[in-house]
Amino acid sequence: MRRLRGMRPESAWIPAFAGMSGIDVRAFAELLDRLSLTASRNAKLTLVRDYLRETPDPDRGWALAALTGDLTFQAAKPTFIRKAVEERMDPQLFWWSYDYVGDLAETVALVWPRRPGANREPGLAEVVEGLQAASRPEVQRLIEGWLDAMEEPRERWALLKLMTRELRVGLTARLAKRAAAELGGVDPAEIEDLWHALHPPYEDLFAWLEGRSEKPSADNPGRFRPAMLAQAIDEAVDFARLDPADYAAEWKWDGIRVQLVHEAGVRRLYTRTGDDISRTFPDVVDALFEEGVIDGELLVMRDGPNGRTVASFADLQQRLNRKSVDAKLTAAYPAGVRAYDLLAEGREDVRTLSFAERRRRLERFVARQGSARIDLSPLQPFEAWAELAALRAQPPPGDPQVAEGIMLKRWDSIYEAGRPKGPWFKWKRDPFLVDAVLMYAQRGHGKRSSFYSDYTFGVWAEADDGRRALTPVGKAYFGFTDEELRQIDKFVRDNTVERFGPVRSVRAEPHAGLVFEVAFEGLQRSGRHRSGVAMRFPRISRIRWDKPPGEADELATLERMLAQMEGR
Amino acid sequence: MIRPQDLLCPKPEGLYCAPGDFYVDPVRPVARAVITHGHGDHARAGHGAVLATEPTLDIMAERYGPGFVEAKQAAAYGEIVDRDEVAVTLVPAGHVLGSAQVVVRWKGLTMVVSGDYKRRRDPTCAPFEPVAGEVFISEATFGLPVFRHPDDREEIARLLRSVAQFPERAHLVGAYALGKAQRIVALLREAGWEKPIYVHGALERLNALYQRHGVDLGPLEPATTAAKKAFAGEIVIAPPSTLQDRWSRRFPDPVTAFASGWMRVRARAKQRGVELPLIISDHADWDELTGTVDELRPGELWITHGREEALARWAELHGVPARALALVGYEEEEDD
Numbered sequence: 026m027r028r029l030r031g032m033r034p035e036s037a038w039i040p041a042f043a044g045m046s047g048i049d050v051r052a053f054a055e056l057l058d059r060l061s062l063t064a065s066r067n068a069k070l071t072l073v074r075d076y077l078r079e080t081p082d083p084d085r086g087w088a089l090a091a092l093t094g095d096l097t098f099q100a101a102k103p104t105f106i107r108k109a110v111e112e113r114m115d116p117q118l119f120w121w122s123y124d125y126v127g128d129l130a131e132t133v134a135l136v137w138p139r140r141p142g143a144n145r146e147p148g149l150a151e152v153v154e155g156l157q158a159a160s161r162p163e164v165q166r167l168i169e170g171w172l173d174a175m176e177e178p179r180e181r182w183a184l185l186k187l188m189t190r191e192l193r194v195g196l197t198a199r200l201a202k203r204a205a206a207e208l209g210g211v212d213p214a215e216i217e218d219l220w221h222a223l224h225p226p227y228e229d230l231f232a233w234l235e236g237r238s239e240k241p242s243a244d245n246p247g248r249f250r251p252a253m254l255a256q257a258i259d260e261a262v263d264f265a266r267l268d269p270a271d272y273a274a275e276w277k278w279d280g281i282r283v284q285l286v287h288e289a290g291v292r293r294l295y296t297r298t299g300d301d302i303s304r305t306f307p308d309v310v311d312a313l314f315e316e317g318v319i320d321g322e323l324l325v326m327r328d329g330p331n332g333r334t335v336a337s338f339a340d341l342q343q344r345l346n347r348k349s350v351d352a353k354l355t356a357a358y359p360a361g362v363r364a365y366d367l368l369a370e371g372r373e374d375v376r377t378l379s380f381a382e383r384r385r386r387l388e389r390f391v392a393r394q395g396s397a398r399i400d401l402s403p404l405q406p407f408e409a410w411a412e413l414a415a416l417r418a419q420p421p422p423g424d425p426q427v428a429e430g431i432m433l434k435r436w437d438s439i440y441e442a443g444r445p446k447g448p449w450f451k452w453k454r455d456p457f458l459v460d461a462v463l464m465y466a467q468r469g470h471g472k473r474s475s476f477y478s479d480y481t482f483g484v485w486a487e488a489d490d491g492r493r494a495l496t497p498v499g500k501a502y503f504g505f506t507d508e509e510l511r512q513i514d515k516f517v518r519d520n521t522v523e524r525f526g527p528v529r530s531v532r533a534e535p536h537a538g539l540v541f542e543v544a545f546e547g548l549q550r551s552g553r554h555r556s557g558v559a560m561r562f563p564r565i566s567r568i569r570w571d572k573p574p575g576e577a578d579e580l581a582t583l584e585r586m587l588a589q590m591e592g593r
Numbered sequence: 594m595i596r597p598q599d600l601l602c603p604k605p606e607g608l609y610c611a612p613g614d615f616y617v618d619p620v621r622p623v624a625r626a627v628i629t630h631g632h633g634d635h636a637r638a639g640h641g642a643v644l645a646t647e648p649t650l651d652i653m654a655e656r657y658g659p660g661f662v663e664a665k666q667a668a669a670y671g672e673i674v675d676r677d678e679v680a681v682t683l684v685p686a687g688h689v690l691g692s693a694q695v696v697v698r699w700k701g702l703t704m705v706v707s708g709d710y711k712r713r714r715d716p717t718c719a720p721f722e723p724v725a726g727e728v729f730i731s732e733a734t735f736g737l738p739v740f741r742h743p744d745d746r747e748e749i750a751r752l753l754r755s756v757a758q759f760p761e762r763a764h765l766v767g768a769y770a771l772g773k774a775q776r777i778v779a780l781l782r783e784a785g786w787e788k789p790i791y792v793h794g795a796l797e798r799l800n801a802l803y804q805r806h807g808v809d810l811g812p813l814e815p816a817t818t819a820a821k822k823a824f825a826g827e828i829v830i831a832p833p834s835t836l837q838d839r840w841s842r843r844f845p846d847p848v849t850a851f852a853s854g855w856m857r858v859r860a861r862a863k864q865r866g867v868e869l870p871l872i873i874s875d876h877a878d879w880d881e882l883t884g885t886v887d888e889l890r891p892g893e894l895w896i897t898h899g900r901e902e903a904l905a906r907w908a909e910l911h912g913v914p915a916r917a918l919a920l921v922g923y924e925e926e927e928d929d
Contacts, residue, residue: 115910117906135738474860
């Protein structure tokens, strides 16, 4: 059901829409506004699909790139804009406005004074191309000029969101691509598979979707294949209906998921979102001597007296986010890939084979490479779910001790892009828990802008003067229900000790204050935190209204946990 | 020397005019009242005598029954009515049907009470008329620079576009029963929407009242009779409180819209679960509030209710002495 450009569904009653046509940022702003307030997945699809149908190239392509997170300009932080707005209006009036709205970008978008006779309004393509070409100091002048020219607060809001490259309108990249697929009546998997061969503003994609040209080619050697992801298992429901004989189990390693490619002489290492990190890991990229594509976990692995062992995530972080590496670094933090799956062997695409068959091929493939930088993620045999549960709670000695949990994969599952329901599950280890005391609260964003929803919490430690004092150990902004948020918000307002802008410090004494049970995935040493430890993925697991803060945990408890994690 | 506070001064009951012995929009029963418009927080029952425009008196009778007051007196816009030593004139405020500013003159002193007002065109009521005076007494419901209402025609176009985009769903528009609901209907008619518009039962009497006063609303149907599927692609107007009520379940997967100036702030829309916020208000926005002060250049600005501190600061920065009266009893968080 492909449609030619410009054709509309027959029955639709579409009013003449003054101001909507031709002014591209306005239509894009309206799209973002509606997406952010729409909960239904189908309604979101309709909104994006109609926008893509009605907006000309290249604007719609830039919009699609914004929605899928594929814009590449240097993101600008909204902080500079506060100064710019205070140069244009009374700071007291601005402060009252900000205090009322709670969100900086939205406040600025609303209060920015009009400048009659300013430049004409920019189109979306002009904005994106302008941001791509601009140097950092130029970006600020560009944004201010565009804000002056825009008539409607919604447009200014969209520009300020676009500038940060984080739209946060509740739309996944997958859903945006599905809307494009609907536009052309093609299978969403076709677009997923093609995606990494495409570049914004995707004129070739739209030409194909509208039946004006051939399908763009995905066969560029060394390309990324979209990754297959697992769903979190629901213990209460899934185990009752799943047959253990249908599933293979393996450990979920605590590194980053990668794809290692060697194809027609091109060697690449990609993250699971398709970012090319080959330059950061030359030692790993060279490890594949045969052609093929493997899916695995990137880890720091060291050879020792007990064979090869996996190092902590903190060690891997020493290598991530570095543009270039030297021999010293690769020797100190030797990285490698622990292989989970095989996507291509030689020139043969094996993704449509069953997991059982791919696994057989993977074992032979890895063995043939004979590399210290690639090894096989072992399968964990089991008969019954209860047995697997026991293994998860008490992993066997060796590397499984530091695994994040267990993966379950159907033996007959093909390798599908995205997060399909049913074939793969992740079953994470239970989190670590501590009781910590609420110390500071900060206003949230968006729906939560009127609530204090971001919490910094601490545990007891001995201060320099020998007294027992709270030291911050982390920050969390989810894990509670809306009702609990209202209660905590009230607590914060009733127990404020001091205010610093959007942050309040909250009463936290041995006999007065609020205790959170905080869940987290792991701990690592940190020079940036006063406490010396940093939590991974902390969230509020329970609110302990019943517990006096004096009985919350000590820093020593966290230090013991950390020593345990490092020691095993 | 005559001081403004000798003519009008704030009291717990409301703004009191001593030389004329009456209150403007009193929040408690008093002997003599002048009422600016028919919204419940301004027009209360139980006064001894009421002076207001004909439509406002009609609205009060519709709401409270014909015996809502012992003695009522209607004044036409511009007519001079003497209350003891004071000459009272009602002047259009552009807020809702019958809404008026109260202009009081006494011993050469003129003071203007805006009541609730807006400066934009509204097909359902007479437009605001600026009146110069020594003191302008303004509302400030939307007295913060964040409140900037867009062109209402564009908001109506957004609604109609959504109706075209989601033909399988009903569009349920929350609108204040007096004024806003009728204005939305009239704006839809101006935008070319000729189909029947479905209305909640709570709006029917006020719709009929508007029609009796010559406001053409086109074909209206009760939103109760048709089968659920029949509402697909239709527009339904209802009081805001019904949006999340069980009442809304009778419509197919409704798109919840809400016509209000508060919808300018996204968190407000999210908190109420509004999917399509329509920023349409019967109150002056920040630019209208400040623009009116700038146009009238009164010797003093008094502010009755709303966000007084920001408007007062703006006025002081622009050379107009300002004073917040902080009158209580007018709903700041009303549905408008």
